[in-house]
Every structure is written in C-alpha cells, then in structure tokens.
Amino acid sequence: MEHNKSFIYVIFGASGDLAKRKLIPALYSLYVNNLLPNNFAIIGVSRTNYTDNEYRNKMREALGKFNETNNTAEIEAFTHKLFYKSLIYDNSKSYNQLALRMGILQREYNISTNTLYYLSTPPDLYGTIPQYLATAGLNDQTTGWKRIIIEKPFGYDLESALKLKDELLKDWKEEQLYRIDHYLGKETVQNLLVTRFSNGIFEPLWNNNFIHHVEVTSSESIGVEQRGGYYDNSGALRDMVQNHLLQVVALTAMEPPASLEPSSIRNEIYKVFQSLRPFSSDDVKTNTLRGQYTASTLKKEKALGYREEEGVNMQSTTETYAALKFYIDNWRWGGVPFYVRTGKRLPTRVTEVVIHFKPTPHFLFSNHANCSSCNQLVIRIQPDEGVLLKFGMKIPGSGFDVQNVNMDFHYSDLTNQRIPSAYERLIFDSIKGDTTLFARTEEIIAAWKFLSPVLDAWKNNPDIPLYGYPAGTWGPEKADDLIENKDMTWRYPCKNLSDDGIYCEL
Numbered sequence: 422m423e424h425n426k427s428f429i430y431v432i433f434g435a436s437g438d439l440a441k442r443k444l445i446p447a448l449y450s451l452y453v454n455n456l457l458p459n460n461f462a463i464i465g466v467s468r469t470n471y472t473d474n475e476y477r478n479k480m481r482e483a484l485g486k487f488n489e490t491n492n493t494a495e496i497e498a499f500t501h502k503l504f505y506k507s508l509i510y511d512n513s514k515s516y517n518q519l520a521l522r523m524g525i526l527q528r529e530y531n532i533s534t535n536t537l538y539y540l541s542t543p544p545d546l547y548g549t550i551p552q553y554l555a556t557a558g559l560n561d562q563t564t565g566w567k568r569i570i571i572e573k574p575f576g577y578d579l580e581s582a583l584k585l586k587d588e589l590l591k592d593w594k595e596e597q598l599y600r601i602d603h604y605l606g607k608e609t610v611q612n613l614l615v616t617r618f619s620n621g622i623f624e625p626l627w628n629n630n631f632i633h634h635v636e637v638t639s640s641e642s643i644g645v646e647q648r649g650g651y652y653d654n655s656g657a658l659r660d661m662v663q664n665h666l667l668q669v670v671a672l673t674a675m676e677p678p679a680s681l682e683p684s685s686i687r688n689e690i691y692k693v694f695q696s697l698r699p700f701s702s703d704d705v706k707t708n709t710l711r712g713q714y715t716a717s718t719l720k721k722e723k724a725l726g727y728r729e730e731e732g733v734n735m736q737s738t739t740e741t742y743a744a745l746k747f748y749i750d751n752w753r754w755g756g757v758p759f760y761v762r763t764g765k766r767l768p769t770r771v772t773e774v775v776i777h778f779k780p781t782p783h784f785l786f787s788n789h790a791n792c793s794s795c796n797q798l799v800i801r802i803q804p805d806e807g808v809l810l811k812f813g814m815k816i817p818g819s820g821f822d823v824q825n826v827n828m829d830f831h832y833s834d835l836t837n838q839r840i841p842s843a844y845e846r847l848i849f850d851s852i853k854g855d856t857t858l859f860a861r862t863e864e865i866i867a868a869w870k871f872l873s874p875v876l877d878a879w880k881n882n883p884d885i886p887l888y889g890y891p892a893g894t895w896g897p898e899k900a901d902d903l904i905e906n907k908d909m910t911w912r913y914p915c916k917n918l919s920d921d922g923i924y925c926e927l
C-alpha cells in the first residue's frame with residue numbers, strides 16, 4: 422500500500438471502556454480483513470501511565486474478550502502496531518511530546534503525516550483536546566490530512582452544543598470533523614436508503630397521500646446497569662432521541678439525494694431537520710410524554726426501580742422513557758404525524774421504523790375494520806434485522822373475512838455475508854475520508870433547537886407529569902393516547918420481526 426494511504430490513529434481515552442470494547446476490536450477487524458494499509462500505527466493516549474507493552478497486553482486481553490475471531494498470530498501482529506503515550510489534557514508540553522512521538526513513529530515505520538484523532542474521553546474534553554492539538558500544530562494539513570472523530574454526546578443542550586461548535590470550528594474545518602453516531606454505522610439503518618431509493622414500488626407511496634403515520638421505536642430491556650451516574654444527568658431524550666432516533670427519522674423522511682456524494686446525502690438529511698415543526702408550549706403538554714421505570718417482578722425476580730439503581734439520585738426526575746409526536750412541515754410529509762418512543766426496562770430490545778399506510782377509503786368486507794394493523798411496512802434495525810410487510814388476506818372458507826398476514830425478509834438469510842460492526846464501518850469510512858454517515862454541525866444544532874422546548878419544559882414545568890411504569894412493561898399506558906386514531910396503537914414488537922403483541926414470548 423502506498424505511503425500516502427498510511428496513517429496514525431490516535432485514541433484519546435485509550436484506557437477506557439469504549440476503546441477496549443469497540444474501537445480496538447473494530448480496528449483489529451479491519452486489519453484482519455486486509456482493509457488497512459501495511460504502514461499504520463495506533464497510539465493510545467490517556468492520563469494513566471502505561472508502557473507500550475503494558476498497553477498491548479491490556480488490548481490483547483480485550484481482543485480475546487470482545488472480538489469475534491481469536492487468531493493468536495494475527496492478534497500478536499496487530500498489537501505490534503499499538504503504542505501508548507500518557508498525557509495531561511490541558512498541558513501544551515504533553516501535546517508537544519505527543520507530536521515528537523508521532524514524528525518518531527512516522528520515520529521509523531514510513532508513515533505519512535495523515536492522522537486521525539479519536540476523542541473517547543469524558544465529553545467535557547471535546548473542546549479542550551482539539552484546541553491543544555491545534556496549538557501544537559497537529560491540525561496542519563500541509564503534508565497530510567488531519568481528522569477528529571468525536572463520540573456522542575455533542576453537547577448537553579443547545580447552549581453547550583453551540584459552545585462546542587465554536588471551540589471546534591476555531592481551529593478545525595467542518596470537513597475535518599467526524600461526529601460518530603453508531604446507529605448510522607448499522608447496515609440496517611443504511612438499508613433505509615436502499616429500500617426507499619432502489620425500489621420503484623415503495624417511493625410512489627412514501628408521502629402524505631398514502632401514509633397515515635410513521636412510528637420509530639427503540640426499546641431496551643436492560644436498565645441503566647453501571648451507568649446510573651452518567652444516565653441520571655442525561656435521560657432518554659438526550660441519550661437516544663437527540664442523536665440516534667432523529668437521524669433515523671431523517672433517513673426515513675429525506676428526499677432522494679441527487680447523488681451518493683456525502684454532501685448530497687447530508688444536505689437532504691439537514692433539510693428534514695430544517696422542516697421539523699417547533700414544539701410550542703402547548704405541544705409539549707399534549708404531544709410529549711415522559712416516564713421512569715419503577716420496581717417490579719420479572720420472571721419471578723425483583724427488578725429494581727430506576728431510583729434504586731446505583732449512582733441514581735433517590736429523588737431523580739430523569740426520564741427513562743420518552744415518547745414524542747411531531748410533524749415535518751414539507752410537501753411530502755404535511756399532516757403526517759411522526760411518533761418516536763424510546764425507553765429502558767421495556768419488555769424487549771428492539772429498534773424499528775413502522776410505516777403505517779392509510780386504510781382503504783371504504784370498508785368493503787365485513788370485518789375489515791378490525792384490520793387496523795394491516796398495511797404496515799416494518800423496517801427492523803435490530804435484532805432479527807429485516808423488513809416485514811403486513812397486509813390483509815382472505816380467510817379461507819365462506820364469506821370474505823380478512824386477516825392480517827406477513828411477508829418478511831430476514832438479513833440472517835444472507836448466510837454467507839459477514840456484517841461488519843457499526844464501529845468498523847464508521848472507522849473505515851473515517852480513514853477513507855467518507856463523511857456520509859457522520860453528522861454535520863448544523864444537524865446537531867438543529868436537533869438541539871428542536872428538542873430545547875421539551876428539555877426546558879420537562880425540567881422547569883412541574884405540571885408536566887413524570888409517569889411511572891413497572892420495569893418490563895411497554896412504558897406508561899398514557900403513551901397510547903398520543904396516537905390520535907382510536908383504532909391504531911403503537912406496534913408492540915417481539916424479538917422476532919414477524920411477531921408482535923403485548924403478550925408475545927420475550
């Protein structure tokens with residue numbers, strides 16, 4: 422591989438959980454699948470003092486645990502590309518030493534000055550590190566590209582997101598910034614674009630003439646686990662809706678891009694964000710709902726309530742469930758409600774988009790009105806990834822009774838295809854310089870602007886209730902009232918794509 426494709430990958434926060442569980446395993450997978458050049462180096466950076474060998478040993482251990490294949494020779498070869506440098510984040514000397522170390526590796530291993538800096542540290546350092554890198558001249562692109570990859574959260578609210586934007590754009594250009602939203606790295610999220618724009622059969626129906634409403638659900642069966650302290654300062658709206666779910670909405674709702682150029686796709690995504698109808702204070706009362714899980718018994722075992730979880734304030738009002746109804750005010754979606762819900766400690770872990778088509782204008786068959794969940798297209802993002810179409814068919818026998826039937830495709834049927842992990846795909850794209858699947862500054866700001874009235878009201882308006890829901894249920898019952906048609910409800914998905922219902926086997 423040529424010299425100009427070689428690079429150094431610097432991971433800040435390299436001793437942390439994300440580096441161990443996701444980043445190093447993803448880089449290793451790219452390496453064993455021959456997707457990296459011969460000449461590259463990875464430098465782990467954090468405050469802890471490790472030697473190169475100590476860091477390599479830690480990462481060997483992590484690869485043994487978190488990687489799907491376990492080839493000792495390949496792990497050995499890969500870990501020899503790993504180096505470590507301890508650093509004090511707000512000390513210029515530390516960055517000068519890092520620059521020296523990078524220079525030595527570049528010369529020793531014939532590596533160009535192309536460099537990626539991955540920020541996997543606590544978020545309050547996302548502004549600091551890029552500024553110090555720039556002061557040390559480590560953003561200079563004269564002889565090779567320099568890119569920064571930033572983990573979520575991109576700010577805590579609109580004000581902090583704007584501050585971070587200013588800090589980043591002071592010394593770096595927008596095209597050097599890669600904000601990772603691992604949802605966009607998922608094959609099934611990208612498949613939203615392919616399902617829509619490679620088929621003549623869906624797109625003509627993909628508008629307010631034929632679609633009654635769109636539902637996006639992302640549920641988790643687990644609670645906050647060991648992340649109670651972090652989560653209690655965040656909540657479902659910040660943790661899931663502001664980033665992942667609004668991105669999924671944008672891919673579902675965007676216009677066809679003029680081409681597959683990153684800027685072309687990102688422009689269309691941004692237009693959706695621009696068209697989101699702002700929440701008025703009345704909308705927040707009627708079209709949003711928050712909940713928090715309470716203790717219950719699950720499979721004969723006690724499940725803790727949120728306020729009993731480690732690291733959580735006993736009087737916490739942080740939402741572990743959020744449901745929103747909103748509109749996208751443009752020609753395609755005028756009048757079509759979008760319903761988005763997410764929560765922890767729900768019955769199962771599922772992420773999916775459900776397109777609910779309008780019913781027929783006239784019910785011809787005797788029990789047709791019962792077919793409220795007929796005519797749904799379900800795009801399952803995880804698990805049992807696939808696509809399901811539900812429609813009415815005649816029940817065999819006399820008369821014309823209608824029943825709901827399924828036509829489904831499961832990704833698992835593509836048996837010989839290896840699906841790369843989301844981090845693998847996104848890290849590979851960042852090395853190639855493909856920004857398509859990374860969020861632009863303006864999208865982030867637009868998403869915070871959109872959710873600000875909800876965040877403010879949920880924080881400051883005591884009249885807005887926080888509903889309890891027993892752990893293991895589908896959230897507050899009141900969420901059903903958000904759906905305006907009395908014959909329609911949320912879909913209650915089961916683990917298997919084709920099944921649904923409150924009582925499904927979980």
Ligand SMILES: NC(=O)c1ccc[n+]([C@@H]2O[C@H](COP(=O)([O-])OP(=O)(O)OC[C@H]3O[C@@H](n4cnc5c(N)ncnc54)[C@H](OP(=O)(O)O)[C@@H]3O)[C@@H](O)[C@H]2O)c1
Nearest residue numbers: 434436437438439440467468469541542543544572573574
């Ligand atoms: N873990 C995930 O699955 C996940 C998913 C999405 C986003 N994220 C985001 O990715 C980032 C890293 O996540 P993580 O789970 O790896 O975090 P982590 O394990 O808690 O911390 C990462 C590293 O940051 C350093 N650190 C901790 N506290 C610090 C402080 N006060 N000042 C400076 N450095 C400090 C630690 O290294 P030293 O003490 O050696 O410096 C630690 O190894 C976070 O911003 C998180 O929100 C994580």
